[in-house]
Amino acid sequence: MKTQEALIKLLLPEGLLDYFEVTRVSEVNSEVWIYIEERNVVPKEYELDKLISKGFLPETCIQDFPLRGKKVFLYVKRRRWLNTRTNIVVTRDWKIAEQGTRLTPEFAFFFKELLRYNTGKFK
Numbered sequence: 001m002k003t004q005e006a007l008i009k010l011l012l013p014e015g016l017l018d019y020f021e022v023t024r025v026s027e028v029n030s031e032v033w034i035y036i037e038e039r040n041v042v043p044k045e046y047e048l049d050k051l052i053s054k055g056f057l058p059e060t061c062i063q064d065f066p067l068r069g070k071k072v073f074l075y076v077k078r079r080r081w082l083n084t085r086t087n088i089v090v091t092r093d094w095k096i097a098e099q100g101t102r103l104t105p106e107f108a109f110f111f112k113e114l115l116r117y118n119t120g121k122f123k
Contacts (some may be wrong), residue, residue, distance in 0.1 A: 030091055031071045038079040043092040051081035062113050
């Protein structure tokens with residue numbers, strides 16, 4: 001693992017990089033902007049279906065804990081897939097993921113905040 005990736009892993013909620021990858025980090029004035037995109041890994045509940053990645057949902061901004069006196073913002077892009085069997089666009093259901101995995105309280109809070117901004121399913 002690169003030194004920069006190891007450092008970013010320490011700053012983000014534990015387990016986040018299992019599902020997302022950091023695409024960019026910027027420092028703007030007194031703020032740190034971290035851009036992350038959901039990995040193209042099919043959700044477990046759709047393992048038996050054929051899904052095709054159809055890009056991302058609109059980007060969401062979540063304020064995270066300050067870092068050395070600077071505000072930290074996570075810009076999150078969640079992936080969406082087309083289920084070729086049903087012809088419906090689906091997204092990962094983080095409520096299921098939260099119940100079905102062992103997430104740290106911080107990581108669970110991250111998804112709670114993310115879902116607060118992204119309600120409903122796209123069809």
